[in-house]
Amino acid sequence: MSIRKVEELRVWQRATDLTAEVYKLTRKLPREELYVLTSQMRRAAVSICGSISEGFIRSTEKERARFYNISRASAEELRCYFALLPKLGYAPAPPALLDLLDAVCAMLHRLWETVHPKAP
Secondary structure, three states, X not given: OOOOOHHHXXXXXXXXXXXXXXXXXXXXXXXXXXXXXXXXXXXXXXXXXXXXXXXXHOOOHHHHHHHHHHHHHHHHHHHHHHHHHHHOOOOOOOXXXXXXXXHHHHHHHHHHHHHOOOXX
């Protein structure tokens, strides 16, 4: 069975779950972080599923690989922000959210490998 819509990709589904959880988490941050940490965390999370969507519709493997790699980079950017939370005196990201990020990262890596041009 061929996947016809990006919404059918499990990694996209999990990435949108991750984004929703990031929004919930950032609502708890102080207002002073609205234009810094809150904004950056949300943008990184949205970029994960957005880049999956962009890659899904591209016509060549090279283009798909590029967008899936952007998605991977956004996921790692989000990991950085999660690590910063306790260092800045805020509550750490819940373990379940870290686990979800790990799962999305693993799925993204596998997706990227399916289209990444192999070296000769």
